[in-house]
Amino acid sequence: MSEAPLREVRRVVYRPLREGNALEDTVARLVQTIRLGVVAPAESLPPERELAALYGVSRDTVREAIRELADTGFLVRRRGRYGGTFVADPLPQPPPPGVVPVAELEDVLGLRRVVEAGAAREAAARTLDPETRAQLWERHEAATGASPADYRRLDTLLHLTIAEIAGIPSLVEIAADNRARVNAWLDTFPLLPRNIEHSNAQHETIVTAILAGRPEAAEAATLEHLAGSEALLRGFLT
Structure with missing residues (x-):
C-alpha cells in the first residue's frame, strides 16, 4: 500500500x-x-x-x-x-490501567472530538483525487482485516489519514500528538472483539460519507464513533 x-x-x-x-x-x-x-x-x-x-x-x-x-x-x-x-515485536506489555485524573482525560478526549470530527468534515468537503480516494478505502480495509495484534496501529493510521486528507497541515500535528496520548491509554486494556466489529462498521460509515462528499454526515459519524471509545476509556481509567 x-x-x-x-x-x-x-x-x-x-x-x-x-x-x-x-x-x-x-x-x-x-x-x-x-x-x-x-x-x-x-x-x-x-x-x-x-x-x-x-x-x-x-x-x-x-x-x-x-x-x-x-x-x-x-x-x-x-x-x-x-x-x-x-x-520490538511484540512491544512491551503496558502496565495495568491506573486512575487517570478526570480533568486530564476529559481535556484529551474533548480535543480529540474537535480535531477528528472536524478533520472528517473537512475531508468530506474536499474534492479528492482518485488515488487518495482509493488509498483512504484501503486504509479502512486494512483496519477491518487486521489481526488483534495490529488492529490499533492500523486503526490509528486510518484516523491519521483522514486528518491528512483534510488538507490542513497543522491539523495533522495536533491529531498525531492527541492520538499518541489516547493510544497510551487504550494500550492499558485488552481489545474487545465486539467493540472492534462495531468500530469497523462505524469506520465504513465515516469513510463512505467522506467519499460521497457529505461533510455533516462524516462529522456526525465520527462523533458517534469516538463516543464508543470514550465510554471504554472512562470505564477503564476513572
Whole structure:
C-alpha cells in the first residue's frame, strides 16, 4: 500500500525538535512514532544519521535515545548487513490501567472530538483525487482485516489519514500528538472483539460519507464513533 496519504504524518513525527531537552525530546518523539504505528513492530527506523538530520540533533543524541528505548524493550538493535534499529515485536506489555485524573482525560478526549470530527468534515468537503480516494478505502480495509495484534496501529493510521486528507497541515500535528496520548491509554486494556466489529462498521460509515462528499454526515459519524471509545476509556481509567 502506498504511504502517500501519510506524508504529513511522517513530517510531523520526524520534524525538527525544539531547543531544550534534546535527549528527552528525542525519546518522546520516537515513542510517539511507535505509538502511532508509523513504524510497525518488526520494521526498522530510519538510520541514525537520517534521524539526527530530521530532528536537528546530534547523532550521539539519537544513539543515546535509541539505547534508552532498547533497554526498555521498545526497540531492538541488530548488527550486520541487514542490521539497524527495529521496533520490538511484540512491544512491551503496558502496565495495568491506573486512575487517570478526570480533568486530564476529559481535556484529551474533548480535543480529540474537535480535531477528528472536524478533520472528517473537512475531508468530506474536499474534492479528492482518485488515488487518495482509493488509498483512504484501503486504509479502512486494512483496519477491518487486521489481526488483534495490529488492529490499533492500523486503526490509528486510518484516523491519521483522514486528518491528512483534510488538507490542513497543522491539523495533522495536533491529531498525531492527541492520538499518541489516547493510544497510551487504550494500550492499558485488552481489545474487545465486539467493540472492534462495531468500530469497523462505524469506520465504513465515516469513510463512505467522506467519499460521497457529505461533510455533516462524516462529522456526525465520527462523533458517534469516538463516543464508543470514550465510554471504554472512562470505564477503564476513572
